[in-house]
Amino acid sequence: MRRAVGAVALVLGLLLSACAAVPSATPDAVAPVRPSASASAAPQPLFTRTPTPSPTPADPLEDLSLEQRVGQLFMVGTPVERASKTTLRAVRDRHVGNVFLHGRSKGGASEVAAVVRRFTDLVGPDTTAGLPLWVATDQEGGQVQVLRGRGFSDMPFAIRQADADDRALEKQAHRWGAQLRRAGVTMNLAPVADIVTSRKARFDNAPIGAYGRQYGYDARTVDEKAGAFARGMRAAGVLPTFKHFPGLGRVTDNTDTTRHVTDTVVRAGSPDVRVYRELTSAGPSVVMVSSAVYERIDPSRPAMFSKTVIEDVLRGDVGFDGVVMTDDVSAAQAVAGIPPGRRAVAAISAGVDLVLVSADPAVLPAMYDAVLKRAKTDPAFAARVDESARRIAQAKSGD
Numbered sequence: 001m002r003r004a005v006g007a008v009a010l011v012l013g014l015l016l017s018a019c020a021a022v023p024s025a026t027p028d029a030v031a032p033v034r035p036s037a038s039a040s041a042a043p044q045p046l047f048t049r050t051p052t053p054s055p056t057p058a059d060p061l062e063d064l065s066l067e068q069r070v071g072q073l074f075m076v077g078t079p080v081e082r083a084s085k086t087t088l089r090a091v092r093d094r095h096v097g098n099v100f101l102h103g104r105s106k107g108g109a110s111e112v113a114a115v116v117r118r119f120t121d122l123v124g125p126d127t128t129a130g131l132p133l134w135v136a137t138d139q140e141g142g143q144v145q146v147l148r149g150r151g152f153s154d155m156p157f158a159i160r161q162a163d164a165d166d167r168a169l170e171k172q173a174h175r176w177g178a179q180l181r182r183a184g185v186t187m188n189l190a191p192v193a194d195i196v197t198s199r200k201a202r203f204d205n206a207p208i209g210a211y212g213r214q215y216g217y218d219a220r221t222v223d224e225k226a227g228a229f230a231r232g233m234r235a236a237g238v239l240p241t242f243k244h245f246p247g248l249g250r251v252t253d254n255t256d257t258t259r260h261v262t263d264t265v266v267r268a269g270s271p272d273v274r275v276y277r278e279l280t281s282a283g284p285s286v287v288m289v290s291s292a293v294y295e296r297i298d299p300s301r302p303a304m305f306s307k308t309v310i311e312d313v314l315r316g317d318v319g320f321d322g323v324v325m326t327d328d329v330s331a332a333q334a335v336a337g338i339p340p341g342r343r344a345v346a347a348i349s350a351g352v353d354l355v356l357v358s359a360d361p362a363v364l365p366a367m368y369d370a371v372l373k374r375a376k377t378d379p380a381f382a383a384r385v386d387e388s389a390r391r392i393a394q395a396k397s398g399d
Contacts, residue, residue, distance in 0.1 A: 060393035061386060064129045069389040070372045071095030071128065073348060075136060075325070077358035080105040080146055083118035086361045091122045091133070094368045097392070098134040100358045101146055101185070109151025109183040116184030132396055134239070136187035139180060143211050144190075152179050157212035158192055158229075162221065166228040173232025181237045188233055189288065191226040193242040193279055194249040195219060195272050207244075207254040214249065219271035223278045234283050239395075242279050243288035244327060245314055246303060247272030251292055255327065255334035261292040268297055268313045276318045284395065286323045287314060289352065291334035302334060310351035323353045323388075323395050329367075331359035341370025349381065353388035 061069060075098035076091075078084040090096040099119050105112060116135050123133060137146045142157030155161070155176060161169055180188060192213045196202055199217060202209035215225035230240035246266055253261045266272045280287065289304045298308040304326045314320050329335050329343045338346070344355050344367035357364050375382040 059390070060397065061390050063125075064131075064389065064393075065095075066375060066382070066385075067372060068095040068097075068127075068129045069385055070368060070375060072097040072131065072389045072392045073353065073355055073371065073385065074098065074344075074364060074368060075100050075134065075354055075356050075358070076361045076364050077102045077330070078115070078119070078361065079103045080112065080115065080137070081107060083115050084361055086364070088118065088122070090361060090364050090368075091119055091127055094365065095127055095129075096364070096368070097128045097131055098136065098187075098354065100189075100356065101135070101137040102358050103146065105147055106149040108149030109147075109179065111149070112147055112183040112185070120184065131393055132186075134187045134396065135185050136189055136241075137180070137185055138189050139176065139185075140190040140192060140213060142213065144213060147180070147183065147185075151183065152176075158215050158225075159212040161229065162215045162225040166224055169225060169228040170232040170235075173229045174235045175232075177233040177236025177238040180233075185238065187239045187241065187286070189241045189243065190233075191215065191229040191240060191242065192244075193222055193226050193275055194244060194247050195222050195275065196249040204252055205249060206252055206258075207248045207256070209249070219275040223275050226275075227279055227282055230279065230285060231283065239284060239286060241286040241288055241325070242276060244290040244292075245273075245276060245287050246270075246290065246294055246297065246309060248290055248292060255291045256332050259333050259336065261334060262295055263292055264295045266294055266296060268317055273313060273318065276314070276320065280318065280320045280322065284322065284398075286325055286354070286395075287320055288325050288327055288356075289314070291327050291329070291332055304329070304352060305346045305350050307350045315351065323391055324351065325354035326352055326356050328356050328358045330357040330361070330363050340366040343367065344371050345374055345381075348384060348388065351384075353391050 071094055074096045076087050076096050077100040078087040080101040080103045087099060120133055138144050139147055140158060141155030141161060145155050153176060192208060194208045194214055196205050196209040196214040196217055208214050215222045233240040249272060250265045251261050251263050255261045289310060291302045291304050293299060293302055297313060298306040303309040310324060326347050335343050340363040347355055348371060375385045
């Protein structure tokens with residue numbers, strides 16, 4: 001399990017050396033809908049933006065400054081029960097285009113909606129150039145359900161959701177998604193697509209199985225059940241997020257609390273990876289990339305910093321062309337040894353579109369400033385920023 005630790009330590013050492021050097025955006029340098037008869041209504045557009053009449057399609061970035069383009073590449077956390085001043089400043093002063101509600105709330109939908117409005121009221125030409133915010137949360141079910149109280153149903157663990165047939169689960173997810181949408185939430189960082197190896201091994205799998213976050217123990221079941229959950233969310237106008245690519249079902253440690261978590265089993269052709277082909281081809285979605293190391297794919301760095309994982313496997317083998325995001329890079333132990341600015345630059349250099357700064361918004365300024373500085377001095381990296389900002393803008397407009 002720990003044969004890749006030495007290699008990871010070497011990479012982290014390189015990241016921490018040369019204090020002013022920032023990794024190059026060249027290929028060598030990485031420092032780092034499926035239609036359903038069961039839907040009660042036709043899917044609504046996830047996001048809308050008033051179109052400007054034009055004989056040819058407009059570039060969604062033409063009205064965005066470089067500073068605003070960089071801001072679209074971040075999703076920053078705020079406590080669900082209040083609007084963080086730090087996160088409000090991130091949207092207002094650094095043009096951050098996406099917000100994550102973290103923690104736990106029993107205040108109900110009206111309380112959540114009031115918090116969300118504090119952020120959406122900031123949208124305008126001087127902040128996000130009019131692009132809407134993605135407002136996200138973790139509404140998986142079981143122990144991972146941020147929003148509760150009046151207006152939100154108590155959601156069962158994913159492994160219990162899987163007891164329902166596909167049509168029933170899709171209908172339930174549609175109801176849960178409609179509750180999110182009424183509260184102003186437009187993205188759900190769910191469902192989990194990790195394949196835990198067996199019922200017997202469930203409690204040995206700290207991040208997923210121990211919490212009942214898995215839909216099953218084989219690719220077919222995960223595809224069917226996570227797919228049904230995602231269809232219900234889309235039908236309600238909420239964008240689903242499949243996680244944690246290329247899989248956290250075979251590790252024993254949790255990347256939030258442990259450094260150097262390494263998977264020694266998953267390959268590019270494993271079921272853990274292949275399940276994403278069906279899931280992501282069924283309709284709009286985001287894919288979250290894990291912060292573990294995958295010894296048989298790229299043993300030299302965490303997946304979220306790996307061009308091999310993101311460009312070769314997720315984009316190439318799986319064929320996913322949507323938005324790719326990191327797991328939390330603000331407080332997770334998996335990245336604690338890397339300075340915040342380096343984390344963001346390394347992830348974007350590797351092909352990530354959206355950097356999740358969920359638990360500790362205080363590190364956002366260092367991350368944003370490092371990305372902006374690099375984009376101003378490195379044309380290749382600036383092109384990488386534009387690619388991601390364009391992909392996010394198009395996803396928000398439903399293109």
